[in-house]
Amino acid sequence: MVGETTPGKLSRAMSTTFPQTITSAPSEPMAPASTLSAAPRPTRRHYGDRVYRWLLTALALTLPLLLVAIVAELIVSSWPSIHKFGFSFIWTSVWDPVGEVYGAAPMIFGTLVSSLLALVIAVPLSLGVAIFLTEFAPKWLRQPVAFLVELLAAIPSVVYGLWGIYVLIPLLRDYAAPPIRALLGWTPLFNGIFYGNSMLAGGIILAIMIVPYIAAISREVLLAVPATQREAALGLGATRWEAVWGAVLPYGRAGIIGAVMLGLGRALGETMAVTMVIGNRHDIALSLFQPGYTMAAAIANEFSEATSTMYLSALFEVGLVLFVITIGVNAFARLLVWRVARGTAVGSKAL
Amino acid sequence: MKKQLTVAVLAMGAFTAPLAAQTKITGAGSTFSNILYTDWMQTYNKAHADVQFNYQSIGSGAGIRQFSDKTVDFGASDAPMTDSAMGAISGNVLHIPTELGGVPPTYNIPGVTAQLKFSGPVLADIFLGTITKWNDARIVADNPGVKLPDQDIVVVHRSDGSGTSFILTDFLSKVSPDWASKVGKGTAVNWPVGLGAKGSEGVSATVKQTPGAIGYVELGYALANNLPVGAVKNKAGKFVAAWVQSVTAAAAAALKTMSPTTDFRVSITNPDGADAYPISSFTWMLVHKDYEDAAKAKAIVQYTWWAVTTGQERCGELGYAPLPKALQPWLEARLKTITAGGTAVWSGPAGR
Numbered sequence: 001m002v003g004e005t006t007p008g009k010l011s012r013a014m015s016t017t018f019p020q021t022i023t024s025a026p027s028e029p030m031a032p033a034s035t036l037s038a039a040p041r042p043t044r045r046h047y048g049d050r051v052y053r054w055l056l057t058a059l060a061l062t063l064p065l066l067l068v069a070i071v072a073e074l075i076v077s078s079w080p081s082i083h084k085f086g087f088s089f090i091w092t093s094v095w096d097p098v099g100e101v102y103g104a105a106p107m108i109f110g111t112l113v114s115s116l117l118a119l120v121i122a123v124p125l126s127l128g129v130a131i132f133l134t135e136f137a138p139k140w141l142r143q144p145v146a147f148l149v150e151l152l153a154a155i156p157s158v159v160y161g162l163w164g165i166y167v168l169i170p171l172l173r174d175y176a177a178p179p180i181r182a183l184l185g186w187t188p189l190f191n192g193i194f195y196g197n198s199m200l201a202g203g204i205i206l207a208i209m210i211v212p213y214i215a216a217i218s219r220e221v222l223l224a225v226p227a228t229q230r231e232a233a234l235g236l237g238a239t240r241w242e243a244v245w246g247a248v249l250p251y252g253r254a255g256i257i258g259a260v261m262l263g264l265g266r267a268l269g270e271t272m273a274v275t276m277v278i279g280n281r282h283d284i285a286l287s288l289f290q291p292g293y294t295m296a297a298a299i300a301n302e303f304s305e306a307t308s309t310m311y312l313s314a315l316f317e318v319g320l321v322l323f324v325i326t327i328g329v330n331a332f333a334r335l336l337v338w339r340v341a342r343g344t345a346v347g348s349k350a351l
Numbered sequence: 352m353k354k355q356l357t358v359a360v361l362a363m364g365a366f367t368a369p370l371a372a373q374t375k376i377t378g379a380g381s382t383f384s385n386i387l388y389t390d391w392m393q394t395y396n397k398a399h400a401d402v403q404f405n406y407q408s409i410g411s412g413a414g415i416r417q418f419s420d421k422t423v424d425f426g427a428s429d430a431p432m433t434d435s436a437m438g439a440i441s442g443n444v445l446h447i448p449t450e451l452g453g454v455p456p457t458y459n460i461p462g463v464t465a466q467l468k469f470s471g472p473v474l475a476d477i478f479l480g481t482i483t484k485w486n487d488a489r490i491v492a493d494n495p496g497v498k499l500p501d502q503d504i505v506v507v508h509r510s511d512g513s514g515t516s517f518i519l520t521d522f523l524s525k526v527s528p529d530w531a532s533k534v535g536k537g538t539a540v541n542w543p544v545g546l547g548a549k550g551s552e553g554v555s556a557t558v559k560q561t562p563g564a565i566g567y568v569e570l571g572y573a574l575a576n577n578l579p580v581g582a583v584k585n586k587a588g589k590f591v592a593a594w595v596q597s598v599t600a601a602a603a604a605a606l607k608t609m610s611p612t613t614d615f616r617v618s619i620t621n622p623d624g625a626d627a628y629p630i631s632s633f634t635w636m637l638v639h640k641d642y643e644d645a646a647k648a649k650a651i652v653q654y655t656w657w658a659v660t661t662g663q664e665r666c667g668e669l670g671y672a673p674l675p676k677a678l679q680p681w682l683e684a685r686l687k688t689i690t691a692g693g694t695a696v697w698s699g700p701a702g703r
Contacts, residue, residue, distance in 0.1 A: 096541035097512070098534065165556050195505050196561055197546045280510035280547025291546050297510075301549055304410030305512020305538050307436060 071323070078317035080310055089317060095282040097306075102314035104321060106282045110199065110292035111322070114274065115267040117203030117288065118210055123260055125207070126214035133215075134222040135244050146219060153212035161276030164205045169196035169277060172204075177289065188286045195279070200288040202278035206270055210263035217262065221255030222248060254341040261333030268326055271296040295322040372401060374650040379407040380414020380427030383514055383569055384634055387450055387671050388427065391662045395654055402650045411514050412538065418444075418637050424647060426637035429514015430538050431616035443640050445685060446615045448633035449658055451602050451672035453570035454518045455580035455593035455630070459558050460485055462500060466592065468493045470584040471526030471621065471629065477565060478506055478519075479529060480544035485563065493584070507557045507566035510547030512539040515569045518632040522620040567630075570598060571670025585629040586621050597628035598672035611681045631672070638689065645691035652686050652696055 075082075081089065085102060092103030129149055133142050177194040184190045194200075225248050233247035234240070249256070271294075279291020280301060295318050306312045378388070385408035392404035409417070411428035418426030419440045431446055456469060463485075469477075473489050476482040482489060486499040509516045520536040534540050548557040551572040558564040558578075570593050573580050582590040591597050604624025609617060621629045636655060642648035659674060659682050666673040674682075687697040 094541065097539040098537045098541065165560055169560060193503060195546060197548075197557060275510065275549055276553065280549070281545070282541070293547075301511040301547070302539055303413075305412035307412040307415055307430075307433070307512075307538065311539075 074320040078313050078320050081313035081317040097311050100310050104318050106284045107293045107295045107298050109284050111294040114202045114206055114294055115264055118206035118267045119264055121207035122211045126211050129215040130218035130222055131244055133219050149212050149215050157273040160205055160273035164277035169201055189288055192287045192289050194289040197277055197279035197291050198289050199292040202274045205273050205277055206267045210267050214259045214263040217259035218256050221252040225251045254337045258337050264329055269296055271300045373403055374646050375403045377405045377423045378425040379409050379417045379423045381411045381429050382408040383429050384427050387669050390665055391658050412512055429634045430517040445638050445640055446635040447655055448615050449636045450634055450666055451598045451631055452634050453593040453598035453628050453631045454515050454567050455573050456567050457558055457578045457580050458565040461562050465497045467581040468590040469581050475523045475527030475530045502563040505561050505564040506545030507548055507554050507564050508542050508545050511549050519567050521618050522630045525621045574670045583629050585627050586623050587625040589625055591628045593628045595667050595672045597626055598631045599675055600624055601627035601631035603675035606677055642691045648691035649696040652689050656686055
């Protein structure tokens with residue numbers, strides 16, 4: 001772990017030495033041009049440094065400020081709705097623009113379920129792709145396949161949506177749903193009639209969309225695992241599978257969790273493709289065969305025609321809830337990565 | 352190419368002759384009216400190069416908001432403004448009907464090619480979810496001789512707020528007390544059953560892809576895409592299919608119950624008249640009663656008058672139903688009331 005501590009020491013050293021030289025700068029008067037060659041060159045450089053520093057500070061502060069501004073705007077705009085419905089907004093299910101009664105529970109439920117379903121499908125798939133590409137694939141195959149997988153990320157989401165309507169849904173309805181119903185129709189997860197547009201279709205589309213992100217990052221993480229890890233495991237008599245499972249994957253745990261969380265973040269916010277296949281129904285149904293709704297889809301669908309103040313305000317509150325959930329997921333991911341990373345460091349020291 | 356040239360020439364004109372006073376008029380709203388409005392503005396601009404238009408089809412609701420904030424000079428909406436929305440801008444708005452919209456039901460029933468007929472209450476019960484099978488006795492009774500399958504009905508509705516939904520739900524509220532009490536009318540409602548799809552294209556795609564589906568689209572979209580549409584029973588007891596003529600006939604029939612001073616926000620669904628298609632509605636241009644800028648007010652009034660007279664000839668070709676001719680004198684009287692700073696701006700028709 002020598003490599004890790006050095007940069008840390010260096011940056012600490014820099015942060016202690018630089019401020020001293022900078023604070024000394026303003027007291028010195030600007031040197032006249034004729035005496036420039038003599039000594040005060042550093043003064044000029046320090047002046048530039050100061051401007052540079054302020055500039056960077058301003059730029060760095062812009063983003064957090066923007067975040068604060070967004071939160072403030074969301075809270076202000078959703079205030080009428082927060083005030084009228086209180087917490088019932090989060091757990092009631094009626095969404096009636098005519099009667100001006102709004103409850104976002106179905107959308108919150110739909111967002112979480114579709115995203116989790118996407119993860120359940122995408123994580124094994126992406127990890128499989130990443131492991132195959134780094135550990136098992138022949139050299140000539142690695143780059144082309146990696147490129148193709150990453151290319152999936154470049155497809156616009158509306159195209160995924162169209163593909164969902166015209167290809168995925170008919171396939172699911174005609175070939176996948178009947179056997180699933182015959183086998184698992186008695187479980188609450190798969191009962192009811194399957195029309196096509198459903199939570200299942202939404203989850204599958206999302207899974208396909210987040211696979212490139214999780215796969216690409218996991219692949220980078222696995223590539224960064226030192227060869228010594230594998231060699232040591234193989235040297236101890238492990239099979240290749242055992243080496244991957246026991247030595248490589250645990251080493252990259254933190255990075256892989258980060259990748260999964262990035263995928264989850266994207267799934268939570270995805271709008272267009274989901275709204276085209278999920279059925280857009282304000283209802284909580286346990287069955288994946290039934291249509292559902294997500295928060296991002298509802299905002300995209302209803303915002304432009306929301307005429308009354310309360311309707312608009314309710315949509316803003318949906319945005320606020322989505323924002324809070326996304327921040328929560330990210331914070332949780334950070335925490336997880338941090339804890340896992342700490343675990344890894346301890347583990348590797350023990351090795 | 353020709354259009355681009357025209358634009359380029361106009362742009363050059365703007366540079367070389369800055370003395371000719373340009374009036375810039377901005378509008379926003381209805382996506383439904385977009386094709387017609389854009390066509391009107393281009394045609395009008397050819398004869399009146401001094402008036403420049405900019406219309407943004409951002410949706411009726413957003414159009415009403417921008418119009419109320421005075422971000423744009425006029426709005427366009429498929430659903431009339433509510434009393435409270437009008438109160439918020441001290442009633443400084445006139446609803447000027449510019450064309451008509453009709454909403455036919457479209458469906459996908461494997462093996463059925465005949466045009467289906469729906470009476471109002473049956474349509475309401477289908478959308479309420481109380482009629483669930485295509486071979487339900489009440490549908491069969493409306494369609495003698497058509498062999499309907501024992502198939503589940505899948506309702507498809509708009510997931511985005513839409514004037515199209517407003518027209519349909521307005522009609523269903525009139526023909527079904529159940530619908531009126533449980534759901535009501537609006538650009539977005541709490542749909543009792545079914546799948547939501549975004550836009551007319553979303554609804555028609557979902558209907559096409561789902562056996563047993565029934566949805567609704569605007570007339571122009573159904574005509575342009577050759578969708579199977581159902582006939583709907585009107586108040587006179589006749590099954591009428593949505594068609595440019597039958598929608599105009601609905602407005603003409605509704606005029607009989609109106610007077611020159613009627614608020615044009617009036618609903619014309621389910622009118623009398625044997626040839627009237629019952630799921631029809633005006634769509635409106637929203638203009639202020641009083642403008643601050645006299646030149647702007649004058650240009651808007653002239654353009655609007657042109658649109659509701661000469662402009663109507665373009666409707667049929669583009670899949671919109673034109674206003675009945677009898678409405679023109681009423682519209683003229685209404686446009687004459689528009690003022691700028693309290694002074695009337697009407698100066699007679701602008702000609703072609």
